[in-house]
Every structure is written in structure tokens, then in C-alpha cells.
Amino acid sequence: MTVRLYDEDHYLREFDAKVTAVNGNHVELDKTAFYAESGGQSGDTGTLIDENVVYTKYIDERHVHVMENEPSFKVGETVHGVIDWDRRYRIMKLHSASHMMEYFLWKHFGYMKRTGSNVDDKKDRADYLHEERLDPAMLKKVETDTNNFLVEGYPVSITVDSEGIRTWRCGPVEMHCAGTHVKNSDEIGLIQLKRKNPGRGEERVETSLKE
CATH class of the missing domain: 3.30.980.10 (Threonyl-trna Synthetase; Chain A, domain 2)
Known part of the structure; x- marks a missing residue:
């Protein structure tokens, strides 16, 4: 279960988290500031260690970061996330x-x-x-x-x-x-x-x- 950091701080722009799953260009983290599409609100975009996150959404109740390409990082590694704050x-x-x-x-x-x-x-x-x-x-x-x-x-x-x-x-x-x-x-x-x-x-x- 991914901890939703934005529930506590809507203004959080950057964070560090551990990668818990990688499936092609779909990445899951132990915690995240990326809002996943729900309740009519669009999902966030941004970067994970300078690799583009093009959308965030729920798939089978899992909080998934959709990457532009398959990521270079692996399960167990720590990544630095930055959301597209202007958006x-x-x-x-x-x-x-x-x-x-x-x-x-x-x-x-x-x-x-x-x-x-x-x-x-x-x-x-x-x-x-x-x-x-x-x-x-x-x-x-x-x-x-x-x-x-x-x-x-x-x-x-x-x-x-x-x-x-x-x-x-x-x-x-x-x-x-x-x-x-x-x-x-x-x-x-x-x-x-x-x-x-x-x-x-x-x-x-x-x-x-x-x-």
C-alpha cells in the first residue's frame, strides 16, 4: 500500500521514496506526493530521478506512476520524486x-x-x-x-x-x-x-x- 503524502501536505513538491514494483513503464513506490487520478481530479506528472512521469493513476487499487519510458532504477532503490508544481x-x-x-x-x-x-x-x-x-x-x-x-x-x-x-x-x-x-x-x-x-x-x- 502506497502512503499518500499529499493527504497530509497538498503543497509537498519533492520527496524520497523506495521503489516497490516495476512493471514495464509502471512504477510503484512505498510513498508518494504524486496524486493519482480519482474523484474527477487528473493525476500528477513530474519526474522520478529526472525520468519523466507522464501520469499517475490507480490500476487495480494500486498507485501507479506511468513513466515515459521503462525506468533505469530497480525495485528496492530509493528515488527522488518531483511533481510538476505549476500544473x-x-x-x-x-x-x-x-x-x-x-x-x-x-x-x-x-x-x-x-x-x-x-x-x-x-x-x-x-x-x-x-x-x-x-x-x-x-x-x-x-x-x-x-x-x-x-x-x-x-x-x-x-x-x-x-x-x-x-x-x-x-x-x-x-x-x-x-x-x-x-x-x-x-x-x-x-x-x-x-x-x-x-x-x-x-x-x-x-x-x-x-x-
């Missing part, structure tokens, strides 16, 4: 922003069941059951309210209960989430929203960082 930090910003956006989305449109989501370093995508087209003017209010909330600088906290359920909180916003997040809403900057229609009876809201 991860953007994902953290967007992931936190998506929770805050959803709070104001429900505030203006009423509760809508989320049917799917995905966040990478480019945008967050959230799909909701909703029969009618999201009103553009109302969605703009959601964007404005979210941005006003972000710049006020609300601290983010994460607690873990006795069953291991992680709860993310920021101001009045609260939800279960095991992803990686910023420490304060003012780290995010401003966001912009775009509405799309993924299919009949559904509406999609895309959140991106305003550059």
Missing part, C-alpha cells in the same frame, strides 16, 4: 474554485444533481441534471459572486472523520472531497464560467482561471 497548483486552484462556484450555482439556480466532473490544469468541467438552458445573465451572477467570494480570502480547512471521510470547508461551503486544494480562496485569483450542453436534460459549467 498541480493550477489544478488545486481550479478544484477549490469549482466547489465555491457550485455553492453559488445552487444558490441562484437551485439544487441540481451533479452527474460528472473532471478537473485538470486547463479547466474544471461539471455536468448537472437540468432540463432548461442555464440563463446566461444568471450564470454571470454566479461568476461575479464566486469572484467576490474568492478575493475576500477565506481559509480552507480539511478534516477527516473516524471512517476516513475527508470534508473540505471554505466559509459557508462544505463538501466531501479527497482531492488537493489551496489553503486560502485568495490564492485562486479570478475565474470565468462557460455554459455548454453535453446532452439532453443536462447542462455543463466549465470553470477556468482568468489570466
